[in-house]
Amino acid sequence: MEGLVDLGRYDMDPSRRSVIGAGLFSVALTVPNWPDVVGRMEAAHTGQVQRVGMPEVHVVTAMTERISELDDQFGGRHARPMAAAFLVNTVAPYLRADAPPPVRKAMLSAASDLCYLTGWMAVDEGTHGVAQQYYLKALELAGAAEDHLTFCTTLRGMSVQAVDLGHGRQAMRLADAASAASPQAGPRMRAFLAGQQAHAAAQTGEHGRALKHLREAEVAMEKAESQAKALGSYDPAALQYHSGQVRYEMGDTRGAIEALQQADRLRDGVFRRTRVHKRALLAERQLSIGHLEAACATWDQALDDYPLVQSGRADDHMRTMLTLLRPHLRNRTARALHERACTVVPVTQTA
Template identity: 75%
Template sequence: MEGLMDLGRTDMDPSRRSVLGAGLFSVALTVPGWQEIMGRAEAVQSGRTSRVGRPEVDMVTAMTERISELDDQFGGRHARPMAASFIVNTVSPFLRADAPDDVRKDMLSAASDLCYLTGYMAVDEGLQGLAQQYYLKALELAGAAEDHLTYCTTLRGMSVQAVDLGHGPQALRLADAAAAASPQAGPRMRAFLSGQQAHAAARTGDRRSAFTHLKDAETAMEKAESQAKIFGSYDPTALSYATSQVRYELGDLSGAIRAMAEADRLREPVYRRIRVLRRAMLAERQLRLGHLEEASATWHSALDEYPHVQSGRVDDRIRTMASLIRPHRRNRAARELHDRARTVAPAVLRV
């Protein structure tokens, strides 16, 4: 609990942002296993000063959902410090409070979800070391809550972070650990985990394993879609994105573009940040294939919503766009895109 408080206080203090930014992603990070976390939780003696009940758990859950909605629509730059403040001022005291056993476990689980989300928002801002610290806290809290779902979700999130940073073997270890820790997962969760295993395996160059995991994800998704869907859960949009990443890693650029375009077509309107990010990525791949006008049109669609998003990852994609399109400015479409980008994103492009 003290570590969680310190982490949140540092993150919510603007004067410490430079310190947070200095933290690097660690390939050698020690990830605690399920049994180890359970042992720690049983040994904790908390100083209980008040009592919490079901309404407090519901409040933490609802607040996490609202922050997640803000992140989806506007990016994590402004939402994460708000989450950190909520962790310090509200959630941490709740975790120290007395409660019936079932309520206490649910509170730990709700806190784990919030830490996972806060770590994800740190990734979005490029604060990789900070994200790992939040993810570790999420693992510890999930273990104390006996919450396999959030534990596995967090391990998968750590795998996504690792593969996006180019650490294929570490990403695969984390993805495999997530799948192994969830032996009773339903079909949607299996698709969620298998899709990431496929991407991580493709990053290591293991074509056979990548397509085996991808097929498993597709089969599980077919079963999941025949059941009631929970909004915001893993869906065909996310699976199409995983397919695109697998094909891209294995050199199938055309297949990667088709799958990415399909993911964009299926994506719900509320996911603005991820839509801008993925469209920029799609445009980069279209340009690599030599389709300059098509790439320019896709980048324009990303710029349409860019002003509404506060995201380090999106800013990086806009900078990449400017550098890629600059050599093609003799082309009218490229020139118009370049000029518009300088108007829409002057701070990012330092115009």
């Protein structure tokens, strides 16, 4: 197991560990049976763990869920240091400890899921090299655990990173690999994978293939929504976002705007970081076809949430907004938005 326990050490600033540790224990207080969770975390941190069981696996799973919730609400810059600290101080000792084979497998799977989440947050923060290291560690752990779900999810996350950076062909290979690695996927997972395949295919100019995958995602989502609600963030709003991205890549900006507007109407209110990102993207699309007033209204909504979000992608969108507004400052609405933004966006972003 020694090759699997070097988790996140390159991502930790020793001067911040005490602050991050305090934050982690604050998160632990929100987990059911928190005294037991805190006790197990302290035992791992002090090196007292010799053998682990399913209670330790549940600690990792519960903490991953809570950190994910913080990421959704406040962005990766707040939550990722906590995840990195938890990986180093608690999860790595758990992986080094003795355990029965079923517990070992479950712990590897739980650690893989946390590594994937940490990589996802690193992408949001804009530290793409760090994200790739976490993603590769997630794949390694998921493979050792025979966890096909997290393995496929991580490949898909790597595809999302690639397509957002404009590496369409690499994104397509990763999306196809994710799909091939999950032949028994249920309908929601099938939609999750096919939607990303559609986006990547559209970026590479394979429009027929993009539409085929988008239709697969739509059919799978209809089946998923007709069944009991499943855990996971891929939902009709996420599918509409993919539809919007496919249409934009194919030159249908108006169709893309309609899909993004529908996604915004469907989006769960708890996903604040996602709301800022998607609304800013919608405003950029609106302005690109000359709808200045509509774009300003959408950006104004994004600004409502932005001060509460610590996200590199959100910062990038704010810089883009300020740049795009400058030629329109004679317009009263654009000028008012620009003035409001200058009171909300940090000086380092407005420069």
